[in-house]
Amino acid sequence: MNTVTDQSPDQSPDPSTAPATEPAPLPRPIWGRHLLVLAVIAVVLVPLPLLLPPNTQAVAVRVLIFALMAVGWNIMSGFGGMFSFGHAAYFGLGAYVSVWLLVNHGVSPWIGLLVGMLVAAAFATLIGFLALRYRLKGAYFALSTFAFAEMLRLLAINSDFVNRAVGYNVPLRPEFSLAFMQFAPGSPAYFWIALGLTVAAIAVSILFLRSRTGRFLVAVRDDEDAAAAVGVPVMRTKLVTMALSAAVTSVAGTFYAQYYFFIDPDVAFGSSVSIQAILPAVIGGVATIWGPAIGALVLGPLNDVTATLLRNPPAALSFLEGRAGLDVIVYALLLILIVLLLPQGIYGALRDRWRRR
């Protein structure tokens, strides 16, 4: 048994010699299997918009936007343990950069998407550098990310360069065009694009986790001093992570703008956007590959369910009729319940239960 091997994932310890505390044997991460599952899910979901009624299709697209935002957030704040309360900054940059390029220079949103990713990554690197340079940790770090997002929001509101508080309407084109990401209302193409972007984002997070930098990141998250002591470049690892996380979330912003045809400073940079990047990950499972997508699947339809409930409540809940804010209450209740009952999130809890068997 003492021969040196590089495989045998399930080498369970001899109970008689295991330490008294009985730590959990960790299964080796099997990245290939995650990628395979992702590919299967992607293929299975392709015909979905052809089966769904238009209303539900819009919900499905919203689920994917939530997932995309949260997958980005999860890279930095889940796997990296650097809690961001300001991912609206990157979502907003993705939205504004692409729309600004489109409106002012007629640049295709696909190119705007790439430029937005670069700008968001650069901005994340800058604020990450500042936050780390001044050794902000925990709540102070989170507050600084929030402050930078707010700064962008106020900057947008007060700057003629981006139309102040008015924001932008995405110009309608005479003909529908893939090159300009514009299709007939209710076209399944929107769903397919969102699906493609989300699947790509999840694949990126899987590949990142198995990369050298991704493994450094987990070490840095677990113990920064120990990581530095063996030669891990802590600052560089964190900055690369933040840049990647920002770039992924910015993609959601670009797509959002093209899908809803409208952005303004609040829609793009408001703090509720940051919360929407956090909630799916927390509900689905922070620092897990599938958590953000599962959380988005729960959160995305909630708006519609609560809106319908307020419009047409069943007899027992008739007092709800015509009131507003139910979705916020449901969000809050859900969050409290998840934190209390499933601190690992839905996926985390399922995974732990499955492992224990």
Added chain:
Amino acid sequence: MSLLEVRNVSRSFQGLKAVDDVSFDVKEGSILGIIGPNGAGKTTLFNLVAGAITPQAGTVTLDGRDITGFAPHKVAQAGMVRTFQLMKPFGSVSVLENVAVAAMAAGTSRHDASKAAAQIVERVGLGRWRDLQSSGLPTAGLKRLELARALAVRPRVLLLDEVLAGLTPTERAPVMELLEALRAEDGVTLVFVEHIMAAVMRLSDSVLVLDQGRVLMSGSPQEVTSDPRVIEAYLGQEPTDVAT
């Protein structure tokens, strides 16, 4: 020329001189033990040498290269790695991954890193625990993990901060054998802080005694343990420190 040269390093915290004008040399392939009563500045000295704290004065030279003020990861990449007295595992991942990350940080490819890690994990005697989550290891396991992780970097100089503390005498013996093998087979130069005098006597070529941040004396293990100043410094507090 000595592999590691520490010259006149000092550092004070709010007026208290934690390390005061300390100098020492370590020859390649030798073992230096550092002893001293609690609060003598041993761990601070390690932090200064390994870059975790920047010295306010003095220089640290590794193989002729001035590494004073290098960030900790640069010091590690330059070939000097330290372990921590209070163990710091990468708690969420397996024992093997802890070591593989360290190997990758030293520039080994991902594939070779897991091979190297498996070998090192066997060598320090953690083989049967290699797939367990590292945060669950008992003290003895964590001490070995600190050592394994440091070895994965293939250091020329290893700074060990109380690797034997908290181990039972039976657990100590294999670790001491491993340290001797590291020097004999791998040519690693060792600097270790230790309270357990039996280990200091057995392993060290020379011993540095710190007291209140200053070098009280240095010399061979025999010279040091028979020096009245050393005995006094120790008898000033718990005499059991010397006895164990």
